[in-house]
Amino acid sequence: MSGGERKPEGGTASGGEQQASGNASYGRKPFKRSRSHFADRVTADGGDGWPVEAGRYRLVVSRACPWASRALVSRRLLGLEDALSLAVTDPIQDDRSWRFTLDPDGRDPVLGIRYLSEAYDARETDYPGGVSVPALVDVPSGKLVTNDYQQLTLDLATEWTALHRPGAPDLYPEPLRAEIDEVMEGIYHDVNNGVYRAGFASTQSDYESAYKDVFRRLEETSARLADRRYLVGDSITEADIRLFTTLVRFDAVCHGHFKCNRRKLTEDPVLWAYARDLYQTPGFGDTVDFDHIKRHYYQVHTGINPTAVVPLGPDLSGWLTPHHREELGGSPFGAGTAPGPVPEAEEVAAAGRP
């Protein structure tokens, strides 16, 4: 399939069979997210052949993508910017999927490739599946190592510790893991993926069941967060990162484009304050590009937005207003400290910020 067409997630208007992307599909069948094909892990002991090593790997993301955005936040919180370099794709895929058109000559300056698919092809000839972000690429060989977004951030937190900055928080503390996993599982099914199930549903009943899951879980989560600053324990964990990446997209894309419109994020005082608190925490909001987010969803998913017109709203100014969540106690980084400023080359353009 080298060089061949790779349809983006939700990109077809077809009501027919499953689409070409290996990651997601809709037609008359319920939206189904397929599992990551490449699940090698980069670990401290290099058990899969990929040892943690400063400068060896490149993290390829789209700032539009919630799954990739988890890794963007983790990398910042853990201070891995120097050890793990970053490539940001154009938020709009073409028929060969994610591309490096934001870079000079349309080529990633480190990997020297124009399409992320070239790293997939370097790893596996005739790989038949879709190309997805986030992706971790081995710089010396140009080969994709993993596109397993679920494991990737857990490994950044627990396997990359030798390269963490001084004062990096523990995002997956051992004693809290069972609780974090349980919270994340419900949030994954009902919220992170629930909004996609609602948005890509092609039958009324699939849509309604996903919609109900989304709001039932958001209401439960709102109640949980009413008197505690973070989801688990007293500090930011992986669970907060995963909830944040959907909440920050909620009013911009999930409410309108994905028809999750029972209420906006801004209409739930607890969740809205929680999301603002995280947005204003170094390492969260400074990775978010609302311009990339809106253009990606509304222009790429032509199956559900055939005109590809991108809405001008919502008004983003509220993201910077006081949240008062510090009154609930807890401390964002536990015994650690806040990350330093965003490296200049990684700053989000003004168009993507409130």
Ligand SMILES: N[C@@H](CCC(=O)N[C@@H](CS)C(=O)NCC(=O)O)C(=O)O
């Ligand atoms: N589908 C991926 C999860 C990450 C994902 O879905 N990323 C989206 C962007 S938000 C993607 O790259 N989709 C492929 C495409 O749209 O071509 C997986 O299961 O590993």
